Amino acid sequence: xxxxxxxxxxxxxxxxxxxxxxxxxxxxxxxxxxxxxxxxxxxxxxxxxxxxxxxxxxxxxxxxxxxxxxxxxxxxxxxxxxxxxxxxxxxxxxxxxxxxxxxxxxxxxxxxxxxxxxxxxxxxxxxxxxxxxxxxxxxxxxxxxxxxxxxxxxxxxxxxxxxxxxxxxxxxxxxxxxxxxxxxxxxxxxxxxxxxxxxxxxxxxxxxxxxxxxxx
Numbered sequence: 001x002x003x004x005x006x007x008x009x010x011x012x013x014x015x016x017x018x019x020x021x022x023x024x025x026x027x028x029x030x031x032x033x034x035x036x037x038x039x040x041x042x043x044x045x046x047x048x049x050x051x052x053x054x055x056x057x058x059x060x061x062x063x064x065x066x067x068x069x070x071x072x073x074x075x076x077x078x079x080x081x082x083x084x085x086x087x088x089x090x091x092x093x094x095x096x097x098x099x100x101x102x103x104x105x106x107x108x109x110x111x112x113x114x115x116x117x118x119x120x121x122x123x124x125x126x127x128x129x130x131x132x133x134x135x136x137x138x139x140x141x142x143x144x145x146x147x148x149x150x151x152x153x154x155x156x157x158x159x160x161x162x163x164x165x166x167x168x169x170x171x172x173x174x175x176x177x178x179x180x181x182x183x184x185x186x187x188x189x190x191x192x193x194x195x196x197x198x199x200x201x202x203x204x205x206x207x208x209x210x211x212x213x214x215x216x
Contacts, residue, residue, distance in 0.1 A: 025053070026097070028060060028107045033098035038113065040087040046115035048095055049145055051080040053152045054159055056105030061098040067091025077101065080149075110152050114141050 028034050038046055052058040057077075064073040064083050067090075073083035087093065099107045116134065 024113075025108065025110045028097050028099040028109055030102045030104050030106055031100055033061075033096050033100060034109075035094055035096040036113075037092045037094045038115070039091070040093050040115070041090050042087055044087045044115060045084070046087070046093065046113065047082065047084040048111060048113050049080075049082045049149075050097065050109055050111035051149060051152045052078075052107055053110050053155050054108035055099075056102050056107060058107075058156065059101075060107050060109060061101065062096070063098075064093065064095040066093055069094075110148065112145055112148060114145075 026034055040046060048062075048064060050060075050062060052060055058079045059077040061077065062073070062075045062081055062083070063071055064085065065071050066088065072085050072093075075081045075083070083095070085093070097107075097109050097111070099105075116138075
């Protein structure tokens with residue numbers, strides 16, 4: 001048993017490290033795309049999850065290709081998505097986030113990449129422990145993804161609320177300006193109207209007396 005414990009501890013450490021997880025946040029300029037790659041071996045697993053956190057209509061194009069440039073996953077104009085693959089061959093697997101559909105709006109994309117390195121059945125490991133460690137690692141990865149998803153959604157909602165508040169404030173200011181302008185124009189118009197009426201009344205009164213004198 002003294003020999004099993006160090007071996008088990010080393011395996012647990014290795015199993016935790018083999019569940020590769022990386023999180024990134026990038027800015028995809030308008031009309032551009034950003035591509036990344038992962039070197040995988042046959043039967044390795046990889047999952048990419050992403051979410052657009054800001055810019056335009058909160059959408060990007062996403063695709064994932066194998067070493068032969070064959071598309072394994074493709075998603076068009078999505079705000080969030082997930083793509084999972086099992087490598088069929090050794091090589092470099094590429095995934096891209098494209099913002100070519102937008103001419104003016106940059107996009108902020110948050111994405112996670114996690115995978116599991118394949119271990120053959122002939123590896124010198126304890127199968128039940130491996131299974132439990134992998135389940136634990138996958139569960140932790142899922143929790144991490146959900147947490148980051150919530151953080152991004154909170155950021156999106158906050159940006160939307162701030163944008164709405166700014167628009168409402170500007171609209172209120174514009175309404176106030178228009179209201180004062182209309183009131184000022186009405187006051188000016190009414191004042192001019194009464195001045196013209198008073199002038200016409202005065203001219204009409206004098207004209208009537210002149211006509212009256214001529215008749216006499």
